[in-house]
Amino acid sequence: MNRMDINVQWVFTSTALLGLASGMIGTFALLKKQSLIGDAMAHAALPGICIAFLLYGQKSLLLFLIGATCSGYIATICIQFIVKHTRVKEDAAIGIVLSVFFGLGIVLLTWINQHEGGNQSGIHDFLFGKAASLTGSDVNVLTVTAVTVIIMILIFFKEFKIITFDRAFAQGIGIPVSLLNGVLMFLIVSVVVIGLQAVGVVLMSALLITPALAARYWTEKLEWMTLLAGGFGALSGVAGAYISLIAYAPTGPLVIIFATVLFIFSFLFAPKRGLCSKMIRRHIERKKLQSQQLMYKRGEQL
Amino acid sequence: MSYTMWILLTASLVGINCGLVGTFLVLRKMSMLSDAISHSVLLGIVGAYMVSHHLQGVSMLVGALIVGLLTTFLVQWLHQKGVQNDAAIGVVFTCLFAIGVVLISLFADRVHLDVEHALMGEIAFVPWDVLEVGGKSIGPKAIWLLGFVLAINIFCIVFAYKEFKISSFDYEMAVTLGIPVVLIHYVLMGMLSLTTVASFDSVGAILVVAMLIVPSATAYLWTDRLSVMLICSALIGVLASMIGYMIATVFNVSISGAIAVSTGVIFFISLWIAPKHGLLRKWLKKSPA
Amino acid sequence: MNPLVVEQMTVAYDRQLVLENVSFSVPEGKLVGVIGPNGAGKSTLMKAMLNFIPRMHGHVFVYGQPYEKQRHLVGYVPQRNSVDWDFPTNALDVVLMGRYGHIGLWKRPRKEDIDMAMQCLDKVGMLPYAKRQISQLSGGQQQRVFLARALAQDASIYFMDEPFVGVDAATEKAIVQLLNELKTRGKTVLVVHHDLQTVRDYFDYVLLLNKRVIAFGETESVFTYDHIQKTYGGKVTFLSSTHIVG
Numbered sequence: 001m002n003r004m005d006i007n008v009q010w011v012f013t014s015t016a017l018l019g020l021a022s023g024m025i026g027t028f029a030l031l032k033k034q035s036l037i038g039d040a041m042a043h044a045a046l047p048g049i050c051i052a053f054l055l056y057g058q059k060s061l062l063l064f065l066i067g068a069t070c071s072g073y074i075a076t077i078c079i080q081f082i083v084k085h086t087r088v089k090e091d092a093a094i095g096i097v098l099s100v101f102f103g104l105g106i107v108l109l110t111w112i113n114q115h116e117g118g119n120q121s122g123i124h125d126f127l128f129g130k131a132a133s134l135t136g137s138d139v140n141v142l143t144v145t146a147v148t149v150i151i152m153i154l155i156f157f158k159e160f161k162i163i164t165f166d167r168a169f170a171q172g173i174g175i176p177v178s179l180l181n182g183v184l185m186f187l188i189v190s191v192v193v194i195g196l197q198a199v200g201v202v203l204m205s206a207l208l209i210t211p212a213l214a215a216r217y218w219t220e221k222l223e224w225m226t227l228l229a230g231g232f233g234a235l236s237g238v239a240g241a242y243i244s245l246i247a248y249a250p251t252g253p254l255v256i257i258f259a260t261v262l263f264i265f266s267f268l269f270a271p272k273r274g275l276c277s278k279m280i281r282r283h284i285e286r287k288k289l290q291s292q293q294l295m296y297k298r299g300e301q302l
Numbered sequence: 303m304s305y306t307m308w309i310l311l312t313a314s315l316v317g318i319n320c321g322l323v324g325t326f327l328v329l330r331k332m333s334m335l336s337d338a339i340s341h342s343v344l345l346g347i348v349g350a351y352m353v354s355h356h357l358q359g360v361s362m363l364v365g366a367l368i369v370g371l372l373t374t375f376l377v378q379w380l381h382q383k384g385v386q387n388d389a390a391i392g393v394v395f396t397c398l399f400a401i402g403v404v405l406i407s408l409f410a411d412r413v414h415l416d417v418e419h420a421l422m423g424e425i426a427f428v429p430w431d432v433l434e435v436g437g438k439s440i441g442p443k444a445i446w447l448l449g450f451v452l453a454i455n456i457f458c459i460v461f462a463y464k465e466f467k468i469s470s471f472d473y474e475m476a477v478t479l480g481i482p483v484v485l486i487h488y489v490l491m492g493m494l495s496l497t498t499v500a501s502f503d504s505v506g507a508i509l510v511v512a513m514l515i516v517p518s519a520t521a522y523l524w525t526d527r528l529s530v531m532l533i534c535s536a537l538i539g540v541l542a543s544m545i546g547y548m549i550a551t552v553f554n555v556s557i558s559g560a561i562a563v564s565t566g567v568i569f570f571i572s573l574w575i576a577p578k579h580g581l582l583r584k585w586l587k588k589s590p591a
Numbered sequence: 592m593n594p595l596v597v598e599q600m601t602v603a604y605d606r607q608l609v610l611e612n613v614s615f616s617v618p619e620g621k622l623v624g625v626i627g628p629n630g631a632g633k634s635t636l637m638k639a640m641l642n643f644i645p646r647m648h649g650h651v652f653v654y655g656q657p658y659e660k661q662r663h664l665v666g667y668v669p670q671r672n673s674v675d676w677d678f679p680t681n682a683l684d685v686v687l688m689g690r691y692g693h694i695g696l697w698k699r700p701r702k703e704d705i706d707m708a709m710q711c712l713d714k715v716g717m718l719p720y721a722k723r724q725i726s727q728l729s730g731g732q733q734q735r736v737f738l739a740r741a742l743a744q745d746a747s748i749y750f751m752d753e754p755f756v757g758v759d760a761a762t763e764k765a766i767v768q769l770l771n772e773l774k775t776r777g778k779t780v781l782v783v784h785h786d787l788q789t790v791r792d793y794f795d796y797v798l799l800l801n802k803r804v805i806a807f808g809e810t811e812s813v814f815t816y817d818h819i820q821k822t823y824g825g826k827v828t829f830l831s832s833t834h835i836v837g
Binding site for chain 1: 328331332333334336337341380383384385386388389391392393396397399400401403404407408509511512514515516518519522523550553554555556558559560561562563565566569573579581584
């Protein structure tokens with residue numbers, strides 16, 4: 001019981017909640033074919049966090065959240081603007097915004113280190129996360145945000161479903177599509193920002209994509225898929241945190257590796273959509289076809 | 303040569319390398335693959351280190367090449383098996399990156415590998431890490447590495463220019479003509495991996511993405527000819543390096559970050575003033591004269 | 592020996608059969624219209640013949656040999672929207688791509704290739720636009736560039752996927768002229784076509800397709816009211832029978 005001190009409990013709670021929330025919201029990002037938007041958001045959050053730090057002068061997760069949300073939102077607008085008004089395609093637009101915002105973040109971070117006397121640990125934690133360094137107030141902010149996101153998903157589930165599936169139709173029946181899209185984006189940014197601290201910038205995007213993708217293989221119903229993705233995310237969070245505790249390895253990467261293992265398992269062995277069952281089915285159908293072909297041939301001979 | 307000149311030369315070489323390779327990435331709508339490879343290559347570096355126990359040029363290049371091609375192959379394979387493209391990219395590179403990070407931390411006591419350095423790069427140290435032949439210094443290692451990769455890139459592009467062009471423009475047509483499109487694809491991905499890893503030391507993995515995509519996308523706004531676009535994006539890369547370096551020295555901030563920001567600024571300006579595809583011209587045309 | 596023979600071709604996407612047991616054989620120098628409703632598998636047929644889509648079963652023979660060995664004899668004109676017209680290149684360059692198979696790997700186009708590409712552009716009336724960036728061409732002009740590219744390829748058999756869709760009258764005329772010229776030069780052309788009204792004027796042969804071959808043969812004898820009804824599942828009642836029996 002000695003090892004299971006309060007800090008460890010915090011790590012477990014936060015990774016589980018984070019996995020749950022990001023899995024659920026990731027479902028929508030995945031189905032909108034915007035998996036890499038999460039990646040862009042995670043990178044674009046850095047300058048926002050730096051500016052929040054410059055204005056306030058010290059670390060505060062809540063202010064970081066606001067700063068990151070602002071810069072994440074500006075990044076989204078930039079991507080949409082480039083795609084809409086120039087010949088540059090979406091993939092390049094995402095790449096441009098992601099890398100330039102991140103570059104700006106790095107510039108600001110080096111500026112802070114020089115002028116504000118901030119400690120050097122900043123960038124390393126931002127890149128890789130540091131679940132073990134979470135403090136009590138961090139966990140509070142994280143918990144509140146994650147729970148809020150989950151509640152929002154439950155409230156707007158029907159609306160998110162329809163704007164994800166058929167945007168034009170949703171517009172036609174009078175649903176405020178752009179507002180809801182904004183809400184969805186906001187929720188994604190929120191999850192990304194609270195996740196940065198725990199798993200880091202690169203791996204946060206994985207936490208959005210991988211559990212949702214794994215869940216896709218088990219069900220054809222969005223309700224189940226969302227729940228399952230949340231479950232996979234939470235499971236990965238807890239398992240990753242546990243392995244990191246016994247193996248003395250960083251939490252974030254282990255969470256992602258565990259989630260990827262879940263994905264590979266689903267990809268191969270899921271009952272209907274899995275690779276194995278597909279191959280078996282194809283084999284059976286080919287056999288059927290061959291006997292049919294034989295019948296055609298006999299028919300011709302007759 | 304002075305310290306500043308070496309740094310400018312390094313940054314320019316990165317700009318030219320990335321500009322050439324990035325042009326084809328942008329045209330093939332594969333920009334995000336560069337993001338993926340720039341991260342997953344970390345695993346290649348760690349792997350190379352664990353095998354050879356040093357961080358010298360060649361073993362790093364080989365490691366990066368293997369993991370870069372592995373990334374491409376896995377993404378392609380998952381996509382073929384029905385995973386949507388963006389998600390396939392996202393799953394593969396984050397997983398390989400995670401494995402790389404875990405390996406580093408597990409062998410941290412034996413491996414002296416600065417992940418931050420690999421990801422962020424530190425161009426300011428480049429001039430001091432010189433290559434010595436027979437006790438005589440013949441210039442920084444990074445320059446030789448980048449020059450070597452540049453030679454490969456130019457050779458591939460000149461040699462297979464028309465194959466690169468047709469397989470980027472009309473893939474199916476290229477197949478019916480018997481062009482080895484798969485080979486071309488993997489050659490390009492190989493070039494991307496080499497370019498990424500050679501640029502590591504100077505601009506770092508993450509900012510390679512800026513150098514690969516932004517100058518090429520900017521050139522795409524300026525010209526309607528592929529050959530001009532290649533040259534243009536290389537030149538924009540060089541220009542961004544110069545401006546970035548100046549900003550970084552004036553404000554005493556990260557050089558690689560400043561270079562990434564300057565590519566963004568050049569793109570933003572081009573967005574408005576580019577002759578044919580700029581927004582100003584489009585809007586002037588629209589409004590009645 | 593017939594230039595194009597398809598034997599018992601079956602194609603499936605995942606679990607859905609898209610083409611079932613398709614067989615036909617086209618004589619040399621014929622213009623063949625491939626006709627059928629949306630989702631009948633017309634484009635799929637072409638893509639499967641060209642090996643873009645794996646065939647579950649069946650064979651394609653080109654002049655008596657499997658297609659894989661005779662790739663160079665088959666030219667393909669894809670649907671216009673299958674490429675990105677923002678690509679930085681001009682009309683002449685696109686037509687020149689048709690010569691790449693002849694130029695050989697890794698080699699540069701020679702002067703003859705450029706001359707030939709210019710001639711092909713001229714044939715479709717696009718010579719004045721040779722240096723024009725392709726995104727600044729109209730839909731019809733883009734289609735003509737594609738056709739010029741096919742000409743430059745100098746194949747023996749052509750597959751054209753919906754060349755008449757969304758083009759102006761001038762282009763339509765140019766395409767018909769081109770088809771007839773190809774025919775007189777002994778080429779065999781398969782065209783996916785939508786407009787039932789013009790089938791009789793344009794094609795010698797028709798392939799009526801709806802997942803299976805409903806009918807195949809000379810237009811005169813095959814393009815009948817009954818066959819069309821069968822192909823479209825009785826959904827073409829609005830079409831006056833005079834157009835068909837003519």
